[in-house]
Amino acid sequence: MRILAVLLKIFLLIFSFQTFAEDSCTDISISTENMPKNNNQNEHNWCVFWTGADLFSYYEKTPLSSYDLALQYFNNDIVRTEEISDYSDNGANMSAALILGLQGKGLCLESQINFTDSDWSELSILFKKISSPTKKLSQIICQNNLKDTIPFKSIPKNILKILDKLSGDKKTAALLDITCGKRFQLGKYGVGSRTIEQYPPEKIVEKLDFLLSKNNPASISYDWDFIKSNKDYTKKESNHSSTIIGRRFNKDINECEYKIKDSAGNRCPKNSIYECDKMHGTIWVPRNNLINNIYEVNWLVRAI
Numbered sequence: 001m002r003i004l005a006v007l008l009k010i011f012l013l014i015f016s017f018q019t020f021a022e023d024s025c026t027d028i029s030i031s032t033e034n035m036p037k038n039n040n041q042n043e044h045n046w047c048v049f050w051t052g053a054d055l056f057s058y059y060e061k062t063p064l065s066s067y068d069l070a071l072q073y074f075n076n077d078i079v080r081t082e083e084i085s086d087y088s089d090n091g092a093n094m095s096a097a098l099i100l101g102l103q104g105k106g107l108c109l110e111s112q113i114n115f116t117d118s119d120w121s122e123l124s125i126l127f128k129k130i131s132s133p134t135k136k137l138s139q140i141i142c143q144n145n146l147k148d149t150i151p152f153k154s155i156p157k158n159i160l161k162i163l164d165k166l167s168g169d170k171k172t173a174a175l176l177d178i179t180c181g182k183r184f185q186l187g188k189y190g191v192g193s194r195t196i197e198q199y200p201p202e203k204i205v206e207k208l209d210f211l212l213s214k215n216n217p218a219s220i221s222y223d224w225d226f227i228k229s230n231k232d233y234t235k236k237e238s239n240h241s242s243t244i245i246g247r248r249f250n251k252d253i254n255e256c257e258y259k260i261k262d263s264a265g266n267r268c269p270k271n272s273i274y275e276c277d278k279m280h281g282t283i284w285v286p287r288n289n290l291i292n293n294i295y296e297v298n299w300l301v302r303a304i
Contacts, residue, residue, distance in 0.1 A: 025249040025256035025287075028212045032245060032261060036063045036110045038281045040265030042124035046070045047241045048092040050263035051219040052101060053110075054243040055300050056186060058217050063110035064184060067127060071173040072104045073097050087131070087169045094219055094241055094298045095193040102191070106183030108176055115150055121265060130172045136164040137171045151179045188303035195296040196236050204297050205290060208244060208258070211299050218244050220260075221296040227260075227269050227283060238295040245282070256287040 035054045041047055046066065053066035073079055074087040078100070101107065116122040129140055138160055146152045155163070155178065163174055194204045211218045224240035226233045246259030260283040262269075268276035268283070275284040 025247060026213075027249070028215065028247045029259075030058070030212070030215060030217050030245040032058075034058060034061045034063060035243075035261070036066060037120065038261065038266050039066060039263055040121040040124065040267075041263040042121045042265075043128040044070070044124050045091050047263045048094050048097050048219075049073065051241045051243045051261075052094070052097045053107075054261065055098070055217060055219060056101065056107065057110075059189070059300060059302060060184065060186060062184065065108040065110050065113050065176075065180075067113060067123075067172075068108040068176050068180065068183075069097065069101050071169060071176060072107075073100050074169060075173050076100050076104075091239070094221055094296065095191050098189075098191045098298060098300065102186055102189060106185045108180035109184055112180045113176060127172055130175065131169040133168040137166075137175075138164050151175065190301040190303060192299045192301055193296065196294070201236065201291045201294050204294055205287065208297050209247070211297075212244070212247050216299060219298045220244055220290075220294055221298075222290075222293050223295070226289065226293040227274065227285070228271050229273070233289075234292040236293060236295050248284070250284070250286070253286060257284045258287065258290055259284055 032054075035057045036050070039050055041050055049066040049070035052069050053064050056069070057064045070087075070092075073092055073096075074090070079092075079096075113123075116126060126144075129144060130137065132140060135143075141147050141152050155175075159178065163171055166174055194207050196204065199207075208218055208220070219241055220243075221238040221241045223235045223237040226235065242263065243261040244258050245261045248257055248259070249255075250257050257275075262281055262283060264281055266279060266281045268278050268281065272283065274286075276282065
């Protein structure tokens with residue numbers, strides 16, 4: 001009888017834990033209607049700016065440009081160093097990108113820099129070419145047969161001469177200044193951040209849960225390899241950032257899962273062990289795996 005009672009007690013504890021886990025993991029789906037499309041960062045190591053643009057766009061209810069956010073960041077005197085000739089290969093600090101974005105001159109609308117008919121993979125390649133540290137913009141336009149395409153065909157010759165004098169990504173930044181004209185002005189926000197240097201990973205994910213419960217998206221930083229590795233993979237390193245846009249309880253694995261909106265376009269990572277929507281490139285990651293690999297969470301707080 002004693003053994004039966006012990007087993008019953010264990011069963012009740014397990015059952016109550018499962019019920020609590022499921023009850024505390026309510027389904028949440030954050031609309032991406034106003035976020036930029038599932039862009040493919042492709043030739044640029046700029047995932048921070050893709051997820052940063054997601055957050056700004058969500059709150060401002062209009063798709064804003066990740067490229068403009070990136071170029072303003074790298075052309076800021078606080079960040080820029082002339083020792084780096086190609087900023088397309090550089091990553092960035094997530095909270096700093098949000099703060100500098102708020103302190104900037106506003107952001108281009110995503111539609112204002114749609115030079116490639118919504119093919120954002122091609123746009124990444126194009127921006128990489130324009131940012132060449134060794135070639136003038138006029139050379140790039142000629143060599144890539146761009147003189148009859150938008151926005152290059154509308155650049156006056158006297159302006160092109162000025163752009164030719166600029167180096168590296170400064171050409172691209174100046175091109176966006178010309179193309180965007182009047183930028184979209186962001187509202188007032190605070191920037192929140194939790195990293196494993198200050199908080200245990202469980203507390204970081206708890207904050208993520210709180211944000212989702214308020215129907216707010218968040219940006220997470222983590223080690224990209226865990227998306228492609230086995231479920232025992234553990235490495236708290238920041239080499240990739242994505243936007244969290246949902247949560248659900250998966251009864252098949254009896255665990256809460258989080259929906260990642262990535263910057264690889266409408267496709268799934270090769271050899272990923274996690275459920276992925278091939279139409280939208282979103283990935284479902286179990287809570288424990290996220291806790292084992294998360295490095296940081298960042299979010300925006302709208303000023304009252």
